[in-house]
Every structure is written in structure tokens, then in C-alpha cells.
Amino acid sequence: MATCQWTKDLRETVVARAQRSEEITKRIIDLIVERRLPPGAPMPTELSLAEAIGVSRNSIREAVKALQALGIVEIRHGYGTFVGSAGSEALQTWLLFRTRTRGTTDAGRLRDLLEVREMLETELTRRVARDHRPELIGRLEACVARMRRKGPDVAVADREFHDLICAEAGFDLARELTGLFWDVYRAAETELGGPAAASVAGTAKRHQAIVDALVRRDEDAAEAAVHRHFDEVRKRAKAGRYGGFGEARPEISGSAAG
Amino acid sequence: MATCQWTKDLRETVVARAQRSEEITKRIIDLIVERRLPPGAPMPTELSLAEAIGVSRNSIREAVKALQALGIVEIRHGYGTFVGSAGSEALQTWLLFRTRTRGTTDAGRLRDLLEVREMLETELTRRVARDHRPELIGRLEACVARMRRKGPDVAVADREFHDLICAEAGFDLARELTGLFWDVYRAAETELGGPAAASVAGTAKRHQAIVDALVRRDEDAAEAAVHRHFDEVRKRAKAGRYGGFGEARPEISGSAAG
DNA sequence: CAGAAGTAGGACGTGGGACGTCCTATGACT
DNA sequence: AGTCATAGGACGTCCCACGTCCTACTTCTG
Numbered sequence: 208m209a210t211c212q213w214t215k216d217l218r219e220t221v222v223a224r225a226q227r228s229e230e231i232t233k234r235i236i237d238l239i240v241e242r243r244l245p246p247g248a249p250m251p252t253e254l255s256l257a258e259a260i261g262v263s264r265n266s267i268r269e270a271v272k273a274l275q276a277l278g279i280v281e282i283r284h285g286y287g288t289f290v291g292s293a294g295s296e297a298l299q300t301w302l303l304f305r306t307r308t309r310g311t312t313d314a315g316r317l318r319d320l321l322e323v324r325e326m327l328e329t330e331l332t333r334r335v336a337r338d339h340r341p342e343l344i345g346r347l348e349a350c351v352a353r354m355r356r357k358g359p360d361v362a363v364a365d366r367e368f369h370d371l372i373c374a375e376a377g378f379d380l381a382r383e384l385t386g387l388f389w390d391v392y393r394a395a396e397t398e399l400g401g402p403a404a405a406s407v408a409g410t411a412k413r414h415q416a417i418v419d420a421l422v423r424r425d426e427d428a429a430e431a432a433v434h435r436h437f438d439e440v441r442k443r444a445k446a447g448r449y450g451g452f453g454e455a456r457p458e459i460s461g462s463a464a465g
Numbered sequence: 466m467a468t469c470q471w472t473k474d475l476r477e478t479v480v481a482r483a484q485r486s487e488e489i490t491k492r493i494i495d496l497i498v499e500r501r502l503p504p505g506a507p508m509p510t511e512l513s514l515a516e517a518i519g520v521s522r523n524s525i526r527e528a529v530k531a532l533q534a535l536g537i538v539e540i541r542h543g544y545g546t547f548v549g550s551a552g553s554e555a556l557q558t559w560l561l562f563r564t565r566t567r568g569t570t571d572a573g574r575l576r577d578l579l580e581v582r583e584m585l586e587t588e589l590t591r592r593v594a595r596d597h598r599p600e601l602i603g604r605l606e607a608c609v610a611r612m613r614r615k616g617p618d619v620a621v622a623d624r625e626f627h628d629l630i631c632a633e634a635g636f637d638l639a640r641e642l643t644g645l646f647w648d649v650y651r652a653a654e655t656e657l658g659g660p661a662a663a664s665v666a667g668t669a670k671r672h673q674a675i676v677d678a679l680v681r682r683d684e685d686a687a688e689a690a691v692h693r694h695f696d697e698v699r700k701r702a703k704a705g706r707y708g709g710f711g712e713a714r715p716e717i718s719g720s721a722a723g
Numbered sequence: 724c725a726g727a728a729g730t731a732g733g734a735c736g737t738g739g740g741a742c743g744t745c746c747t748a749t750g751a752c753t
Numbered sequence: 754a755g756t757c758a759t760a761g762g763a764c765g766t767c768c769c770a771c772g773t774c775c776t777a778c779t780t781c782t783g
Contacts, residue, residue: 227736227737228530228736228737232534232558236558236562237711239562239566240562240565240566240710240711241711242711243711245566246566252762252763252764253763253764254763262737262738263737263738263739264738264739264740265523265736265737265738265739266736266737266738268527268764268765269526269527269530269736269737270530272486272527272528272530272531272534273530273531273533273534274534275531276530276531276532276534276535277534277535277558277559277562278559279558279559279562282764282765283745283746283763283764284744284745284746284763284764284765285744285745285746285747285762285763285764285765286745286746286747286762286763286764287746287762287763287764288763288764290566292567293559293562293563293566293567297559298556298559300490300494300535300537301535301536301537301551301555301556304494304497304498304535304537304551305551305638307498308497308498308503308504308551309550309551309637310637318636319636319637319638319639320638322636322638322639323585323636323638323639323642325588326584326585326588326589326639327581327584327585329584329588330583330584330587330588331584378576378577378580378581379567379568379577380563380577380578380580380581381577381580381581381584384581452498453495453498453499453500453501485765485766486765486766510733510734510735511734511735512734520766520767521766521767521768522767522768523765523766523767523768524765524766524767526735526736527765527766540735540736541734541735541774541775542734542735542736542773542774542775543733543734543735543736543773543774543775543776544733544734544735544774544775544776545733545734545735545775546734546735
């Protein structure tokens with residue numbers, strides 16, 4: 208089933224006690240890399256790993272849990288453990304926690320997030336302005352059109368818009384990171400009580416300006432449009448009435464223990 | 466194999482099930498956020514958490530291990546568990562794994578890393594050119610001076626140089642990310658067998674050009690200097706004889722990652 | 724009294740086993 | 754041929770014991 212052949216004995220020299228756990232995760236990663244297991248490939252069972260490395264199943268499970276947290280492996284209950292894709296979703300917990308706990312003011316916490324996004328998108332947009340396929344424009348226009356219609360779809364269209372541009376540049380890592388920042392920014396903003404209501408018309412207009420610059424393949428204009436867009440987001444953030452992280456907030460989930 | 470159906474079923478079960486572990490990690494994070502525990506603050510013991518949340522110590526340990534992998538908590542054997550700072554070091558494993566397993570060619574795997582670094586540093590350097598404290602220049606010059614002397618310290622000075630600039634911009638997240646990318650790039654390069662030998666003189670010269678632009682507070686010149694710097698790194702990478710990840714690799718001495 | 728050595732206790736680390744839950748594949752049944 | 758029941762495998766959770774490490778307190782000694 209979800210088992211793969213296991214022949215090589217991973218047992219090696221005795222390692223220091225404190226580094227045991229870390230050593231196990233490293234051993235598992237090496238297994239994936241050396242065997243060139245692609246994302247989705249089945250991993251050995253926990254029992255196999257325990258036997259092969261020479262530790263208990265408990266230790267293996269803890270190591271695997273750590274790898275799961277990083278998206279390096281994917282666990283399916285009752286089926287098996289598989290190689291993960293190490294996508295950026297794995298970092299959401301990390302980045303959201305960081306945003307919640309770092310810095311002194313809520314606005315300052317969000318600033319870093321926005322700033323990195325702006326830097327990456329500025330550069331990505333420049334590259335896309337220089338070189339992109341014609342069909343990109345149509346897709347972007349469609350997103351802008353969706354933004355013009357009010358409703359919850361505006362946010363979705365917004366995310367899609369930015370993702371389309373970042374994807375067009377062809378750098379997977381940069382694209383995933385910008386998506387990650389978008390998601391975490393939004394999550395943080397929501398938790399803080401939400402920003403001031405966005406002007407739908409203004410949002411669409413800013414995005415349209417980016418598209419126009421891309422059509423003209425005008426790098427500088429594109430960069431300027433991106434900056435203006437982020438200026439507006441910052442302005443909106445500043446106007447938002449934030450409550451604060453960890454405050455009592457309207458939660459609906461039935462968590463009994465408190 | 467009906468792909469859509471299969472995927473859908475899997476998704477549902479995954480969401481519905483396997484929520485136990487995720488619920489525990491979430492609960493622990495909430496505990497930190499709600500109590501506003503700063504990095505370094507002691508966490509409740511595993512036994513306390515187990516009792517408080519109502520699960521076994523094993524489950525707590527697995528959840529804590531996952532949080533440790535993200536740098537959200539820090540575990541000290543025999544002493545206790547503490548709130549972590551969620552620094553970027555936690556992402557090294559993630560990013561290195563990603564670099565090792567994604568993409569088709571080794572050069573392509575490194576490209577994304579370098580590209581993101583270039584984008585961030587370009588923008589950060591622009592900002593620093595616009596506004597920076599005068600003492601920065603002296604520190605940068607010192608780094609360049611160290612680069613001129615051959616030896617393993619060149620790489621250290623190189624990293625420091627870039628970190629100084631990124632720190633000056635004042636965006637912690639961006640600064641940590643560029644440092645992360647630098648480290649992972651270097652680690653990946655080393656594992657692949659190292660790049661072509663860097664021209665020490667050339668490296669120092671490129672960095673000096675950046676400093677000169679900063680002194681003149683010339684944004685465009687600074688950006689151009691950064692681009693030239695990365696062009697050189699790319700050229701060197703392309704000329705490198707890479708073995709491949711997971712291969713038997715030769716030991717190499719210090720090399721500059723850029 | 725002050726400092727060093729020893730000790731007790733707490734907290735994490737590891738191991739082993741048992742049982743529950745979930746998934747898939749196989750084979751019987753209609 | 755299609756559907757359903759079942760068996761087996763694999764992960765999920767739990768319990769309990771013991772090892773290792775660290776801290777703080779106690780005790781001993783000069």
C-alpha cells in the first residue's frame with residue numbers, strides 16, 4: 208500500500224542525547240532527498256522508520272510532526288505519510304504568530320508585512336511590465352471588473368489580481384511569498400477588527416492603473432501605480448480601528464474549555 | 466481513478482478529522498497570545514498543558530514539537546518550555562528542503578532564491594540610499610576592507626555587509642528574510658559542490674560601488690550597483706560545477722554566496 | 724559566615740505497548 | 754457487473770515507566 212521499500216539501514220554513529228530529535232528529522236529529510244522522492248510519494252511507515260533508525264515510534268512521530276509543521280511531509284490518517292511540497296501555507300502559522308507577537312503597536316506589526324509585499328510586488332510588476340504574455344491583460348481586466356461589483360468577491364478578485372501578476376514573472380518562490388503575505392495580512396487585519404471600509408471604486412481604479420501601465424509596458428508607470436496602490440492600503444490600515452491581538456473577540460466556535 | 470471525487474473526499478475527511486492535533490497547537494498559541502507572553506517567558510509544563518487541555522502528554526508533546534519547528538516555542542531539556550521569537554532561522558529547514566526538491570535543474574533551484582533576494586535588496590537599498598545614518602557608511606567600508614583580504618572571513622563580511630544595509634531600512638521582516646535567503650543560498654550552493662571560485666577583487670569592487678552610491682544618496686545608482694552585484698553572483702553560479710542534491714559531495718572550503 | 728559540594732525535585736526525552744479510528748483493497752454477494 | 758461487507762494496514766491517542774538534564778536548596782567545610 209502506502210509503503211515503500213526500505214533497505215538501507217540509517218543507523219549510524221551514536222549521537223549526542225540532546226540532538227536526538229533533531230538528528231531524526233534530519234535523517235528523514237535525507238531519506239527524501241537521497242531517494243529523490245517527489246511530493247506525494249509515500250514515505251516508509253512510522254514503524255519502519257522507527258526500526259530503521261533505531262528509535263521508538265514515539266520519537267519518530269515527534270520528528271514527523273515537526274516536518275509536517277513545515278509542510279515537508281503530509282500525513283493522512285489511516286493511509287500513510289507522504290512527501291510534502293513545502294508550500295508556503297506551512298508558514299502561515301509562523302508568520303501570523305510573528306505578526307501577532309512582534310512589535311509594539313498593531314499598525315507597526317502590519318507595516319512590515321505590507322512593506323515586504325510592496326517591495327516584492329514592485330519588482331515583480333516591473334519585470335512583468337517588461338515581459339508578459341498578452342492574455343495576462345484580459346485576466347487582469349476580468350479581476351478589476353469583479354472588483355467594481357461590491358460584495359465579498361472583491362477580496363478574492365484582489366488576491367487573484369496580485370497572484371496573476373506575481374505568477375507571470377515566473378518566480379515560484381516570490382509568487383508564493385507574496386500570496387502568503389497577502390493571506391496573513393488579511394488574517395491579521397481581520398483579527399484586529401478589520402480595516403476601515405475600502406472604497407470599492409478607489410480599489411478598482413488603483414488596480415486598473417496597474418493594468419494600464421502593463422499594457423503600455425511602462426516599467427516606471429507600473430512601479431508608480433503599485434506604490435500608489437500600497438499607499439492606499441496603508442492609509443486604510445491607519446484609519447482602521449484595531450482592537451488588538453488576543454482580545455476577546457466574537458468567536459463562534461464552541462470551545463468549552465476556557 | 467476519478468481524481469476530482471477522490472480529492473474531494475480526502476479533503477473533507479482531512480478537514481473533519483486530524484483536527485485534534487491542530488486544535489491543540491492552536492490552543493497553545495492562543496494561550497501565548499492571550500496572556501501576552503513575551504519571547505523567553507516560561508510556558509506551562511507539558512503535564513499542566515495536558516491536564517488543562519484534557520489530552521495526554523504525548524499529544525501535547527507532538528503539538529509542542531510542531532511549534533518548536535516553527536520557532537514559536539523553545540524547549541530546554543530538563544528546564545522547561547519557553548515562548549520563542551519565531552525568528553527566521555526556523556524557516557531554514559523549510560527553505561532548504563524546498564530548494565533541494567523543487568524545480569528541475571540545480572541552477573533553476575538556486576535562481577528563485579537569488580531572485581527574491583535581489584528584489585528585496587534592490588528595494589531596501591533604494592530606501593537606505595534615500596535615508597540612512599552616516600555611521601552606516603563606515604561600517605560598510607569596514608566590511609569591504611575585510612573582503613579585500615582573502616580567506617574564510619570574506620563570506621562573513623559579505624553577509625554582514627548585506628545585513629547592515631537591510632537592517633538600516635528598519636523593516637525587521639525584510640531584513641530577516643534576506644538573511645535567511647543568504648544562508649540558505651550558501652548552504653545549497655555548498656551542498657551542490659560550491660560555485661566557481663569568486664574573484665575576491667571583483668566582489669570587493671561590486672560592494673564598494675554600492676557604498677559609493679549610498680554615500681551620494683543616489684537611489685538609481687544604488688539600484689544599478691545592486692543589480693550588477695547580483696549579475697556577478699549569477700554568473701558565478703552558472704559557471705559552478707554542481708553535483709546535485711543528495712549526491713556524494715566533496716568537502717569544500719569557505720566560499721562567498723554574494 | 725562564605726563558598727563549594729552534594730542532593731532532591733521538577734521537567735523534558737525516550738521507550739514500549741495497547742487500543743481506537745480511518746483508509747483501502749479484496750472478496751463475497753446480489 | 755456492480756455493490757456491500759470485511760480484513761488488514763497505518764496513523765491517532767493514551768498510559769506508564771524510566772532516563773537525562775537542569776535548578777535550587779541543603780549541607781558540609783575552611
